[in-house]
Amino acid sequence: MTVISERLPGRRSVALSLTVGNGSRDQTPGENGFAHLLEHMLFKGSTTRDGDTLNAAMELLGGTINAFTDRESTVLHGTVLAEDAAEAFALLTELLMKPRFDHADLRLEKRVVAQEAAMAAEDVEDWAQERALAEIWGDHPLAWPVLGDAHCIRTANRQRLQAYHQRILAESPLVVTAVGEVEHAALCAWGEAAFQRARHGARVAGPIPRFHGGRKRLRRAQAQQAHLIWMAPGCRVAAEDHLAYVVANAILGGGTASYLFRELREKRGLAYQVFSHLEALRDCGEWTLYAATPGAQETQATEAMAEVLAMLLERGPTEEDMAWAKRSLRIQLLLGQEDAEIRMNRLTRQWLYLGRLVPVEESLQTLAAVDADTVLRILRAAWTEHFEWVCLPARPRLRKNDPSSDAAC
Numbered sequence: 001m002t003v004i005s006e007r008l009p010g011r012r013s014v015a016l017s018l019t020v021g022n023g024s025r026d027q028t029p030g031e032n033g034f035a036h037l038l039e040h041m042l043f044k045g046s047t048t049r050d051g052d053t054l055n056a057a058m059e060l061l062g063g064t065i066n067a068f069t070d071r072e073s074t075v076l077h078g079t080v081l082a083e084d085a086a087e088a089f090a091l092l093t094e095l096l097m098k099p100r101f102d103h104a105d106l107r108l109e110k111r112v113v114a115q116e117a118a119m120a121a122e123d124v125e126d127w128a129q130e131r132a133l134a135e136i137w138g139d140h141p142l143a144w145p146v147l148g149d150a151h152c153i154r155t156a157n158r159q160r161l162q163a164y165h166q167r168i169l170a171e172s173p174l175v176v177t178a179v180g181e182v183e184h185a186a187l188c189a190w191g192e193a194a195f196q197r198a199r200h201g202a203r204v205a206g207p208i209p210r211f212h213g214g215r216k217r218l219r220r221a222q223a224q225q226a227h228l229i230w231m232a233p234g235c236r237v238a239a240e241d242h243l244a245y246v247v248a249n250a251i252l253g254g255g256t257a258s259y260l261f262r263e264l265r266e267k268r269g270l271a272y273q274v275f276s277h278l279e280a281l282r283d284c285g286e287w288t289l290y291a292a293t294p295g296a297q298e299t300q301a302t303e304a305m306a307e308v309l310a311m312l313l314e315r316g317p318t319e320e321d322m323a324w325a326k327r328s329l330r331i332q333l334l335l336g337q338e339d340a341e342i343r344m345n346r347l348t349r350q351w352l353y354l355g356r357l358v359p360v361e362e363s364l365q366t367l368a369a370v371d372a373d374t375v376l377r378i379l380r381a382a383w384t385e386h387f388e389w390v391c392l393p394a395r396p397r398l399r400k401n402d403p404s405s406d407a408a409c
Contacts, residue, residue: 004177005184014085014180015340017077022172025071025141033148039069044105046098082181093194128391132229140209179344221394226298232386234285237353248375249278250325270301316376
């Protein structure tokens with residue numbers, strides 16, 4: 001267990017989190033979906049309090065206690081008044097360490113998770129993103145949806161979920177983080193009392209993911225537009241050039257001044273939503289270009305994206321591109337320091353991925369040192385070969401003997 005705190009004098013609140021360095025990519029095939037299902041079950045009652053009592057306790061603290069699961073972590077968090085910090089910490093540790101895994105609760109929650117998965121499947125953008133991830137990562141667990149496999153969730157039982165819970169607590173790093181009006185000594189004392197019986201060790205290393213390129217097109221009945229998703233290998237969080245990737249992403253499609261936004265939306269009116277997103281993970285990364293456009297304009301949008309990439313890969317960013325991108329990212333970093341939850345998440349992420357805390361001044365210096373040559377090298381390395389995915393609206397069904405059917409086909 002690692003305890004991290006940052007005291008912000010003058011605040012009346014504390015942002016708290018318990019982060020287990022284990023997510024959906026750390027599951028076995030037979031556990032696909034357990035990470036997310038476990039998150040749900042943590043709120044269904046503990047060995048000392050039922051779900052209703054726990055919910056009431058959360059509301060008394062302001063109702064901000066929550067959790068999320070992603071591919072590499074499971075996080076319980078909340079922001080409370082400083083006077084309630086000890087009680088909030090006790091509640092978070094009770095949720096994490098003492099779930100009761102009631103049979104009836106598990107049956108109900110599996111139905112809730114199934115409904116959540118159905119809602120996600122109805123969102124064509126989310127569904128297309130998940131399908132694209134499955135293509136680029138193949139059989140690796142990074143390709144699995146965080147919500148999990150329907151069969152694994154249906155067949156989950158109390159014993160298996162309990163064993164999974166015990167295993168991730170034993171094998172995964174645990175980071176306790178607090179930012180705000182908090183005393184570090186008190187936070188350490190709370191942690192020692194709560195986790196004195198827990199055993200946390202090194203995560204078991206899984207297989208190294210391998211990126212797969214190529215092209216794929218399909219149609220889906222629910223799609224009203226063409227969804228263009230292009231993906232390339234990104235970088236891991238600890239990569240020396242991580243901030244150079246961030247600058248390159250900003251220039252490519254990370255904001256309203258980016259090339260993709262200006263070209264596809266502002267100049268050609270091909271897409272309302274268009275962006276570039278960089279996801280850095282512990283041993284790899286993903287770089288995604290996305291645009292949604294009317295089906296009839298799919299070819300034009302594809303050509304426009306290709307032209308933007310070709311231009312940047314040929315000549316690289318200009319001095320003006322570098323200046324606005326680095327200034328924008330500097331402002332985002334400094335404004336994020338005004339938010340206790342963002343600071344808390346930043347500290348936790350640094351420790352999990354880097355094994356140290358990085359002062360803001362160091363990040364600003366690294367950002368300032370990024371040059372155009374490095375950005376061009378990164379763009380060429382990532383985007384020379386990539387994966388292109390297009391999800392198109394389904395063709396309309398034509399009636400038999402419709403005189404327009406031949407022309408339409």
